[in-house]
Amino acid sequence: MSYAIICSSKTGNTEKLAQRAREALGEKDECPVVDADLVLVGSWTDKGGMDPALADALPQLAGKKVFLFGTCGFGGSQAYYDRVLDRFAAALPDGARVVGRFMCQGQMPPAVRERYVKMSNQDPARFEPMIENFDRALGHPDAADLDAFEAALRASM
């Protein structure tokens, strides 16, 4: 099966998923979007949705089968992952058909934690849970996330 990958990853988390997809599907079958049976569209989560930098690449997905994937900083809730994925899906053009989707937590840069620690002095009720979330995100996507991603991808085919 021929496939293409469109992916935005600022710090490498989402790119780990893209790389796993290449390993699972075979590097030789990766091709340009126009020739692909399936297009994998991946993004880090920016303000609850897809990276706007991908917007120019999306119109060519009309009429294509799409597997949506991503990573986000806030973890632990499938309901949250689903909301973000719904936002990703809403960015696709009419005629793109979503055949599967996957989202998991992705670790954030240390500067984010330093900011939370400073702010927790003023507002601990708000920022201590965010520090806990930051610490839970460290190391993600991990091996189990990548296995779950591959399983979701295979189930979509």
Ligand SMILES: Cc1cc2nc3c(=O)[nH]c(=O)nc-3n(C[C@H](O)[C@H](O)[C@H](O)COP(=O)(O)O)c2cc1C
């Ligand atoms: C400017 C900025 C905005 C972000 N907005 C969100 C957000 O709204 N929701 C969320 O869960 N994570 C948010 N994050 C966290 C990233 O989506 C998360 O760390 C992701 O795994 C980064 O993926 P990457 O390494 O592929 O770039 C944001 C990060 C940055 C830098």
